[in-house]
Amino acid sequence: MTGRPPDDDQDDDGAVVRQSLERPEAFALLYDRYAPDIHRYAARRLGDGAADDITADTFLTAFRIRARFDTGRQSARPWLYGIAANLIGKQRRTEVRGLRALARTGRDPVAESWVERADSRVTAEGAQAALAGAVAGLSGGDRHVLLLVAWADFTYQEVADALSIPIGTVRSRLNRARRKVSTALGGADPTRVTDVAEATSHG
Template sequence: MTEAAPVTGAEQFTEVHDRHFAEVYRYLAGRLGTQVAEDVAAETFLVAFDRRATFDPARGELRAWLFGIATNLVSRHRRKEARHYRALSRLEAPRPDEGHENRVVVAGQLGKALSRLSAGERDVLLLVALADFDYAQVAEALGISPGTVGSRLTRARKKLAPVLSPEASDE
């Protein structure tokens, strides 16, 4: 099965699951931690299976479609993601089962800075940082234009600059 082929049958979808599950799981583990990631990754593929007839290969890659579903589930899982980052920024040490993203957030003031980003800015930034997506892939995953990806990423970087490089904000 190729990325451009429609996914209609359960056998084809098993191949989609086998090919993409680990990558989707890694992205989700980075966003949500290992305990939650497995459940949300499974839910991602359940949603994708239920909606497989709506996947249109002419509109983009299967991988981007799956990451779009995963990102939407992250947003649903964290209705108040900004609150989560504020709480993480107050912790002294991360738990061992926390995702990489959470361990990094706890290390400094990044949690407060991430809480100041809009949900759209956070989604774009974290798809680039954790899933290693380029602008076109982020655009496909989130159903937005590449120009919107660029502007959201630029805004996010500007908001994070004082935290990531304090001397840059003094200039």
């Protein structure tokens, strides 16, 4: 098949974006690679219905502005999540409303993955309600940082790249968000990830 990029280039998102400037159809590879994860992340924050639109708009926006992407970067993942976070941020009221409803009822499958990582002393239902209330009370910036780390497994550097903020800001926002969540959960923090993110943020 003529025009097919080499296998090593297919693993390099920067190369894919570069190729797409001349062959727009090449951009579909990034959609195939990242759309399921973007959709899952958006669904956890806004629900399945909104996730369809967020995912579509993320890749439409990325395609339109792809010439601005730094093709020296191997991964487009932080860039795409940054676009998605911006789109999700525009629906902040919808997200907060859903979280506050969850805080009242204490039942939601989204929170279950967090609760599984909580201290065993925290009951699942109580943790879900408290967690939702705590997350709803975060500022938009703090919530973006917390959820990119907790749900997308981003390193501090990836969060910084996605949101176009310094690593120091990522660290301070995450620490502030974790303190609020931990207080709401009586000291347990199901959003805390391993120190790998911290280690990879240095240097």
